[in-house]
Amino acid sequence: MQLQPTASHFIGGEYVEDKTGTPIEIVYPATGEVIGTVYAATTDIIERALESAKAGQKIWAAMSGRERGRIMTRAAAMIMERNHDLSVLETYDTGKPYQETIAVDATSGADALEYFGGLAATLTGEHIPLGEDWVYTVREPLGVCVGIGAWNYPTQIACWKGAPALACGNAMVFKPSETTPMCALKVAEILHEAGLPAGVYNVVQGMGEVGAALVNDPRVDKVSLTGSVPTGKKVYSAAASHMKHVTMELGGKSPLIIFDDADVENAVGGAILGNFYSSGQVCSNGTRVFVQKGIKEAFLARLSERLEGAVIGDPLDEATSFGPMVSERQMEIVLGYMAKGSEEGARLVCGGNRLDREGFYLEPTVFADVTDGMTIAREEIFGPVMSVLDFETEEEVIERANATEFGLSAGVFTSDLSRGHRVIGKLEAGSCFINSYNDAPVEAPFGGVKNSGVGRENSKEAINHYSQVKSVYVRMGDVEAPF
Numbered sequence: 001m002q003l004q005p006t007a008s009h010f011i012g013g014e015y016v017e018d019k020t021g022t023p024i025e026i027v028y029p030a031t032g033e034v035i036g037t038v039y040a041a042t043t044d045i046i047e048r049a050l051e052s053a054k055a056g057q058k059i060w061a062a063m064s065g066r067e068r069g070r071i072m073t074r075a076a077a078m079i080m081e082r083n084h085d086l087s088v089l090e091t092y093d094t095g096k097p098y099q100e101t102i103a104v105d106a107t108s109g110a111d112a113l114e115y116f117g118g119l120a121a122t123l124t125g126e127h128i129p130l131g132e133d134w135v136y137t138v139r140e141p142l143g144v145c146v147g148i149g150a151w152n153y154p155t156q157i158a159c160w161k162g163a164p165a166l167a168c169g170n171a172m173v174f175k176p177s178e179t180t181p182m183c184a185l186k187v188a189e190i191l192h193e194a195g196l197p198a199g200v201y202n203v204v205q206g207m208g209e210v211g212a213a214l215v216n217d218p219r220v221d222k223v224s225l226t227g228s229v230p231t232g233k234k235v236y237s238a239a240a241s242h243m244k245h246v247t248m249e250l251g252g253k254s255p256l257i258i259f260d261d262a263d264v265e266n267a268v269g270g271a272i273l274g275n276f277y278s279s280g281q282v283c284s285n286g287t288r289v290f291v292q293k294g295i296k297e298a299f300l301a302r303l304s305e306r307l308e309g310a311v312i313g314d315p316l317d318e319a320t321s322f323g324p325m326v327s328e329r330q331m332e333i334v335l336g337y338m339a340k341g342s343e344e345g346a347r348l349v350c351g352g353n354r355l356d357r358e359g360f361y362l363e364p365t366v367f368a369d370v371t372d373g374m375t376i377a378r379e380e381i382f383g384p385v386m387s388v389l390d391f392e393t394e395e396e397v398i399e400r401a402n403a404t405e406f407g408l409s410a411g412v413f414t415s416d417l418s419r420g421h422r423v424i425g426k427l428e429a430g431s432c433f434i435n436s437y438n439d440a441p442v443e444a445p446f447g448g449v450k451n452s453g454v455g456r457e458n459s460k461e462a463i464n465h466y467s468q469v470k471s472v473y474v475r476m477g478d479v480e481a482p483f
């Protein structure tokens with residue numbers, strides 16, 4: 001099986017190759033097979049991408065918002081027409097089951113392009129009267145934006161960063177994760193086929209060094225990263241030293257709180273969505289599942305039953321609902337956490353092992369009787385490992401849920417809606433859910449507090465992070481000066 005991309009990079013409206021860069025093998029996680037190779041961007045490639053972006057941005061920003069929006073919505077429609085092919089590619093890039101990718105990934109990318117394409121013509125300023133004088137404001141683009149992606153949602157991340165950036169009149173240089181280099185190239189190709197001027201959306205491949213070179217370049221005005229907290233701290237401080245704008249979408253260890261009065265079936269469904277979708281490789285996952293004592297046995301019993309229904313297998317088979325980990329390295333990291341859970345005294349309810357087959361497959365794993373101090377309750381695992389913790393009172397669970405450096409998401413299951421709102425109001429998290437988990441429509445702001453990030457993606461909020469306001473004071477009379 002070979003899925004060799006046309007070339008490694010997409011710059012100035014076309015595919016560009018430079019085989020002098022470090023080779024990066026593309027591995028299909030379901031078999032471990034190498035299906036292609038791309039080459040990390042050299043200094044020359046980075047230079048070409050930034051120069052193209054700088055030139056393209058001027059042309060793009062000079063167009064009206066309506067013209068920009070029309071190209072973006074055309075690209076959204078093209079993505080939906082090609083959803084099958086893009087979803088198969090996403091499955092090869094990440095190993096996620098086709099059942100998921102056909103429903104979520106390209107679709108969510110198209111949603112972002114359609115939504116921000118629609119907003120592009122509405123980005124106006126204010127008129128502020130001051131007696132006979134007045135001030136008006138203009139919403140201006142930032143310039144050249146750099147997007148740096150993680151490996152779990154390569155198409156979605158390329159679009160979630162690209163769409164608001166383009167709507168505001170910026171150009172983008174996007175660096176996908178070295179683990180999943182293929183999908184962003186297709187996004188760039190489709191955008192240009194839809195009419196995007198050359199250089200407005202570029203893709204360059206590479207590891208952290210390429211990301212760092214982009215972040216430190218004076219031509220770059222904004223950096224948006226999706227990645228881990230340690231990388232986020234490095235990128236944020238590099239950007240700060242140049243006074244650049246940032247959006248940081250980082251990791252989490254989010255609480256999912258299930259009260260005694262919750263509907264068991266829905267609570268189990270929420271916990272499955274918040275722990276095992278994409279084999280648990282989702283930043284907003286609710287991996288600390290706090291279950292009130294009265295519902296614990298019913299919850300664990302139903303959870304175990306429903307996990308038996310997971311169809312683990314070939315991700316390209318439409319019946320498969322649970323696929324491999326993205327890489328051997330990530331599988332090893334997660335196996336390490338599974339071993340730690342047992343060592344530190346958590347009770348293994350199910351799973352805990354690598355599957356005896358080719359590819360990087362792990363069993364969906366649940367630990368019960370987990371306590372707050374255990375490693376599996378404190379660190380982000382980024383794999384299919386659910387920790388179930390007991391609690392007794394509302395006050396106690398709020399305090400324990402907030403006792404973490406992270407603050408990406410939080411969820412509450414209860415049939416008492418007053419309690420649902422009261423508890424959510426006290427949880428330190430950016431993206432929250434009541435009687436649901438992990439819904440991320442483009443209309444809703446997405447992002448974290450505390451170490452989980454800065455800024456918001458999606459919704460009208462994202463516009464504030466990809467544009468800046470110019471204010472213009474207009475005097476109608478004479479200027480009075482002291483001398």
Ligand SMILES: NC(=O)C1=CN([C@@H]2O[C@H](COP(=O)(O)OP(=O)(O)OC[C@H]3O[C@@H](n4cnc5c(N)ncnc54)[C@H](O)[C@@H]3O)[C@@H](O)[C@H]2O)C=CC1
Pocket residue numbers: 148149150151152175176177178206207208209210211212213215225226227228229230231232234235248249250251252282283284380382408452453
């Ligand atoms: N909050 C969110 O929206 C999401 C957060 N994540 C987080 O991402 C992590 C998993 O993804 P990984 O790709 O392993 O994360 P990572 O932090 O290792 O890498 C993220 C990206 O940053 C690049 N990078 C690494 N060092 C850099 C540097 N010094 N300067 C510039 N760029 C650099 C990498 O090449 C990659 O493209 C998890 O911890 C997860 O929580 C993942 C998805 C969504």
